[in-house]
Amino acid sequence: MIRLLLASVILACMATLPAFADTREVYTVRDIEVDEQAASVIEARDKAMSVARQKAARALLTKITLSDDRAAAGGLPVDYALAERLSAAVDVQEETAGAGRYRGVLSVVLNPLMVRAHLDGLGVPYVDTQGPTSLIVPLARDYQTQEAWRTALGARNANALAPYVTASDPGYTAYSDWSAFSAEAATVGARRGVLAELSGSNGAYRVTLSTVTVAGTELLGTTGSAASLAGAAEAAAAFMDEDWKRRSIIREGARTATSASVRYTSLAEWNTLRTALARSPLVSDFKITAIARDGALVNFSYAGDEPRLQNDLLQRGVSLGAAPDVEGLVIRSAVSAAVRQ
Secondary structure, eight states, X not given: OHHHXXXXXXXXXXXXXXXXXXXXXXXXXXXXXXXXXXXXXXXXXXXXXXXXXXXXXXXXXHHHSOHHHHHHTTOOOOOHHHHHHHEEEEEEEXXXXXXXXXXXXXXXXXXXXXXXXXXXXXXXXXXXXXOXXXXXXXXXXXXXXXXXXXXXXXXXXXXXXXXXXXXXXXTOOTTOOHHHHHHHXXXXXOSEEEEEEEEEETTEEEEEEEEEETTEEEEEEEOOOBSSHHHHHHHHHHHHHHHHHHHHOOOOOOEEEEEEEEEOSSHHHHHHHHHHHHHOTTEEEEEEEEEOSSEEXXXXXXXXXXXXXXXXXXXXXXXXXXXXXXXXXXXXXXXXXXXXX
């Protein structure tokens, strides 16, 4: 009994750790280029730091809000004083200084509490939690273009709202389902696949994006035109972020309190399930009330309706439903649920 209670306490504490790591990624803006001059190097450096904070604050506010909401609020202007309040730290990636000039590449970490308070005060909705990591699959008309497209996407985009890892296997097609992706996805911690099908040619590329889960394939949409492969990669990442924001931003204040039975076959599967709940922007007040070798009882509240919660969890590889022998909701691995069916 003592061991069981101790394990429950440890696992409950661990549930907050992934969300903290995600928040750090979201609130970090990297690769900010600065080039400032002043009467002295110290003054130039201080000016560069202020410029970087302002650029980072603007980038973050754009990142976690929707353009419609920013427009409705009359824009989200950021001056030097506000940027100073919203920033937590500035890190130097590269720097060169001398003769009153400071050039560098900086990273800025912003303060989540201050940013949230600022947006709440303006009444602008936002989402600052990451979506599930995706295995993005580059597709193109021929092998050479497909490999160039893979390179343009890069290995990953870790600090995006919709992070992805790029598939290394060139054998996937537009008809590949979750069973084809699952082995590679598991090695990189991805809970869904994203087909990124490139069309057009140099000067006018477009990308059609579709998500692939155990439940099937869902078309997300097609990006606008991009002049280069690098631009197409940026457009695809931005499209995925916008889709995540539209699915996840919570506008209604009401929340539904519920309890659920979590079914799992291993500690690794339990970690996947409770992490999915902890990371969902729709879920709050998550608590473990009992835990055993093959199951747990949890309480939580969620925003929106149950189908919206089901869809959010399914993107993370988690099934939410009912079982004939259990009162209330049942949460299990989506793969396990599919096998049972």
